[in-house]
Amino acid sequence: MNGIDFQGLCNSLYFYATEYGLRIIVALLIFLVGRWVAKYLANLCKKLMTRANVDETLRPFLRNIIYYVMLAAVVVAALGQAGINVTSFLAVLGAAGLAVGLALKDSLSNFAAGVMLIMLGLFKRGDFVTVAGESGTVAEVNIFNTVLTTPDNRVITVPNSAVLGGTITNVTARDTRRVDLVFGIGYGDDLLKAKQFLEKIVSEEPRVLSDPAPQIEVLELADSSVNFVVRPWCKTSDYWGVYFALTEKVKLVFDMEGISIPYPQQDVHMYTEK
Numbered sequence: 001m002n003g004i005d006f007q008g009l010c011n012s013l014y015f016y017a018t019e020y021g022l023r024i025i026v027a028l029l030i031f032l033v034g035r036w037v038a039k040y041l042a043n044l045c046k047k048l049m050t051r052a053n054v055d056e057t058l059r060p061f062l063r064n065i066i067y068y069v070m071l072a073a074v075v076v077a078a079l080g081q082a083g084i085n086v087t088s089f090l091a092v093l094g095a096a097g098l099a100v101g102l103a104l105k106d107s108l109s110n111f112a113a114g115v116m117l118i119m120l121g122l123f124k125r126g127d128f129v130t131v132a133g134e135s136g137t138v139a140e141v142n143i144f145n146t147v148l149t150t151p152d153n154r155v156i157t158v159p160n161s162a163v164l165g166g167t168i169t170n171v172t173a174r175d176t177r178r179v180d181l182v183f184g185i186g187y188g189d190d191l192l193k194a195k196q197f198l199e200k201i202v203s204e205e206p207r208v209l210s211d212p213a214p215q216i217e218v219l220e221l222a223d224s225s226v227n228f229v230v231r232p233w234c235k236t237s238d239y240w241g242v243y244f245a246l247t248e249k250v251k252l253v254f255d256m257e258g259i260s261i262p263y264p265q266q267d268v269h270m271y272t273e274k
Helices: 006-051 058-081 086-103 105-120 160-165 191-204 236-257
Strands: 128-131 134-141 145-149 155-159 168-170 176-178 181-185 215-221 226-231 233-235
Touching: 006 058, 105 134, 105 145, 105 160, 128 145, 134 155, 145 160, 155 160, 176 236, 181 191, 181 236, 191 215, 191 226, 191 236, 233 236
Parallel strands: none
Antiparallel strands: 128 134, 128 168, 134 145, 145 155, 176 233, 181 226, 215 226
């Protein structure tokens, strides 16, 4: 009809459907199987890192990088099987990646900072840190951010670039910590007697370490009190327990022995005009 070769058209459609349809099916199979293999190998690498006692923070990070690199290779292989010119596709992808990279420079900065944090090992999962003005226990270090859990169970997410670009304080980096306390007595109290009681209180606290030896000295002659500095050492995990226990014990002993603990006072004088 109208000079159209229906037989030739049907043959052409059949050829293209058979040729490219088969390619697309094979490409889908490559993608699905390849994605499964990439995930399996990434998880296998994570297990091997666990057996090798690699840092907990590093394991999921490296696992994700391995997975996405392998997945990118699978996608390229699948596109090549589907008949797409991979070379041209990669060129277009590179140009698009440049544009996306400029648009997402902050995210890429966070990614680069995350890599640096992991490689430098400034902190690990479970450490109590202060970063970017926030304090908490490190729950995880992701590709783009660091997640902290505060003592009152809040979750804080900090961009990695802000973490690396600021001061990092790792409170639990060492096994021991020094507890810094200041106690004041009145000018009318017996200074040597008060110092003896402070030494006795510190020596009786079982969580205080003998090495390094505690330091108990007169710190300053303040406006309304003579201040002692009390600096015992303890295990990092015992820090707050020692801090609270010594503060309470000093107050109880000073009250019992009649040693005053001055507090700021203000005298107001009123004059009557005649």
